[in-house]
Amino acid sequence: MKTRLSLNQKSTLLSLVLFGVILLVWQLATLPQADTVAAGVDPEYAALMGGGGATAASSFPTPAAMGQTLWDKLSDPFYDNGPNDKGIGIQLAYSLVRVLGGFFLAAMVAIPLGFVIGNSRVIYQAVDPYVQVLKPISPLAWMPLALYTIKDASASSIFVIFICSLWPMLINTAHGVANVRHDWLDVSRTLEVNPLRKAFRVILPAAAPTILAGMRISMGIAWLVIVAAEMLVGGTGIGYFVWNEWNNLSLTNVLFAILMIGVVGMALDSVFGVLSKRVAYQE
Amino acid sequence: MTSPLSHPFLQVENLARIYPSPTGGDDVTVFDHVNFRIHKGEFVAVTGHSGCGKSTILNILAGLDAASTGNVFMDGREVAGPSLDRGVIFQSHALMPWLTVLENVSFAVKSRWPRWNKQKVCDHAMRYIELVGLKGAEHKKPSQLSGGMKQRVGIARAFSIEPKMLLMDEPFGALDALTRGVIQEELLKICAETQQTVFMITHDVDEAILLSDKIMLMSNGPHARIAEIVNNTLPRPRERSAIHKQPHYYPIRNHLVDFLVSRSKQFGALRDAPDATSSPTVFDPADLLESFESTQPELNVVPAPPVGKPHIHLVNA
Numbered sequence: 240m241k242t243r244l245s246l247n248q249k250s251t252l253l254s255l256v257l258f259g260v261i262l263l264v265w266q267l268a269t270l271p272q273a274d275t276v277a278a279g280v281d282p283e284y285a286a287l288m289g290g291g292g293a294t295a296a297s298s299f300p301t302p303a304a305m306g307q308t309l310w311d312k313l314s315d316p317f318y319d320n321g322p323n324d325k326g327i328g329i330q331l332a333y334s335l336v337r338v339l340g341g342f343f344l345a346a347m348v349a350i351p352l353g354f355v356i357g358n359s360r361v362i363y364q365a366v367d368p369y370v371q372v373l374k375p376i377s378p379l380a381w382m383p384l385a386l387y388t389i390k391d392a393s394a395s396s397i398f399v400i401f402i403c404s405l406w407p408m409l410i411n412t413a414h415g416v417a418n419v420r421h422d423w424l425d426v427s428r429t430l431e432v433n434p435l436r437k438a439f440r441v442i443l444p445a446a447a448p449t450i451l452a453g454m455r456i457s458m459g460i461a462w463l464v465i466v467a468a469e470m471l472v473g474g475t476g477i478g479y480f481v482w483n484e485w486n487n488l489s490l491t492n493v494l495f496a497i498l499m500i501g502v503v504g505m506a507l508d509s510v511f512g513v514l515s516k517r518v519a520y521q522e
Numbered sequence: 523m524t525s526p527l528s529h530p531f532l533q534v535e536n537l538a539r540i541y542p543s544p545t546g547g548d549d550v551t552v553f554d555h556v557n558f559r560i561h562k563g564e565f566v567a568v569t570g571h572s573g574c575g576k577s578t579i580l581n582i583l584a585g586l587d588a589a590s591t592g593n594v595f596m597d598g599r600e601v602a603g604p605s606l607d608r609g610v611i612f613q614s615h616a617l618m619p620w621l622t623v624l625e626n627v628s629f630a631v632k633s634r635w636p637r638w639n640k641q642k643v644c645d646h647a648m649r650y651i652e653l654v655g656l657k658g659a660e661h662k663k664p665s666q667l668s669g670g671m672k673q674r675v676g677i678a679r680a681f682s683i684e685p686k687m688l689l690m691d692e693p694f695g696a697l698d699a700l701t702r703g704v705i706q707e708e709l710l711k712i713c714a715e716t717q718q719t720v721f722m723i724t725h726d727v728d729e730a731i732l733l734s735d736k737i738m739l740m741s742n743g744p745h746a747r748i749a750e751i752v753n754n755t756l757p758r759p760r761e762r763s764a765i766h767k768q769p770h771y772y773p774i775r776n777h778l779v780d781f782l783v784s785r786s787k788q789f790g791a792l793r794d795a796p797d798a799t800s801s802p803t804v805f806d807p808a809d810l811l812e813s814f815e816s817t818q819p820e821l822n823v824v825p826a827p828p829v830g831k832p833h834i835h836l837v838n839a
Binding site for chain 2: 422423425426427428429430431432436440441444445447518520521522
């Protein structure tokens with residue numbers, strides 16, 4: 240008898256098939272090639288250049304090598320053998336601390352400011368041109384200014400995160416606050432609710448889904464930016480790790496770092512996914 | 523009913539709402555010369571066509587909107603801004619969707635009595651939730667409730683703050699006929715129990731007759747005003763299922779329908795009179811019955827505008 244698969248089962252199956260196909264293509268692309276050495280090249284010269292031997296392995300890691308690296312790195316993520324050899328857990332922790340630091344500083348500025356802007360048409364219009372000009376600036380463009388004024392590499396990268404997280408949260412908060420349904424405000428007016436209680440019990444929950452959407456966008460951007468920022472300032476963090484491994488010509492480690500950046504980014508996003516579900520309401 | 527000699531609880535004097543013309547021409551006067559009084563414990567319904575400014579009047583009474591000219595006095599004090607003394611039931615129910623039924627009502631109770639402790643607030647809110655028959659649904663969110671249940675929560679919330687006066691803007695306009703009937707009867711009962719003073723806007727003639735002591739009819743805008751007032755003396759307690767058997771029911775009903783269909787337009791002539799003042803014609807059911815019987819061969823047919831009856835002429839017109 241034929242049993243029907245549920246939607247979830249089907250998509251899981253397809254996901255696994257895709258994974259298999261990717262591994263297969265990867266394996267085929269990195270197969271050791273017998274004729275790596277082009278005809279007509281002196282074998283001795285080829286050997287000097289590091290491509291010697293009849294069966295030169297590709298310098299791109301094979302899935303098996305990748306799996307080995309994954310296992311090794313993840314089984315000991317927190318070792319520290321000096322500035323250029325730290326476990327992946329430590330590097331990610333550095334990056335996360337910077338991202339969360341910059342992000343929360345930005346939230347502390349953007350959400351109250353967004354409240355003020357969203358509550359007043361005049362302030363909204365007065366501030367809007369500044370936001371429109373500052374918003375499209377690549378956060379990394381602030382780096383020289385930050386390094387010059389703050390004079391500390393790590394603090395500068397936190398500042399860069401701060402500046403890139405600020406705009407989506409500010410704009411969304413202002414938008415959410417400005418668009419709270421009039422009925423709810425009328426209710427609180429007829430109930431003579433004081434301004435502070437109105438802000439926390441009516442406007443904040445009403446605007447929370449919009450504010451949280453802004454925070455989610457900010458966090459996404461912050462995680463993108465931290466990698467580039469750490470490549471610039473160096474020292475610690477996942478961005479620095481990627482750059483360091485590139486200098487080591489260890490593509491396996493670079494690939495591994497890419498995978499970790501993706502996984503952490505996904506985890507951060509899903510935290511905000513859970514939070515937005517919690518504050519969501521259905522009218 | 524309160525004696526007409528007693529000091530009116532709510533007094534509205536010469537209310538008008540004028541909007542500056544968007545094109546720079548003459549100003550638009552939505553309504554003017556609006557005067558009426560509401561006594562304590564009285565249930566007053568207002569009806570009229572859309573655009574005559576009924577909702578604006580209600581919002582002015584609530585303190586949510588300001589009049590261009592005129593004054594509103596409640597209990598001897600001028601109305602300036604919203605107050606817990608006047609509860610409002612919104613047509614769109616205006617419940618906060620992130621709060622449960624109990625939290626929605628408690629929010630109002632806590633606003634009215636900020637010093638009360640949690641338990642007292644909760645008990646008080648529950649009393650009104652039970653009053654509207656929503657016991658058992660108090661922990662549901664508004665999105666889990668039907669339209670009728672949501673409006674019941676709105677009613678519970680408005681009554682829970684024990685306001686001196688209740689303002690209702692087409693409270694049942696968005697409900698289906700069956701639900702509307704049930705909630706109207708509940709409202710009737712609650713109002714009788716609490717002796718609540720009510721000002722209600724409605725488009726439903728039957729609803730006005732069932733619930734109110736006095737029905738104010740507004741002419742069409744611009745320059746809308748209260749053209750007629752019908753004293754609804756049908757005996758209480760009233761029941762939806764039996765009220766149409768009252769001898770005065772159809773005369774009143776026909777008078778109202780007739781106003782909305784034809785007479786509401788005819789007041790244009792009145793407003794053009796330079797010395798037009800503001801007293802509406804007052805009708806009593808007995809008069810209406812008389813004209814009803816003389817013009818009406820059978821029930822349920824809208825009579826032609828009553829002509830030549832002495833009580834039809836407009837006072838001061």
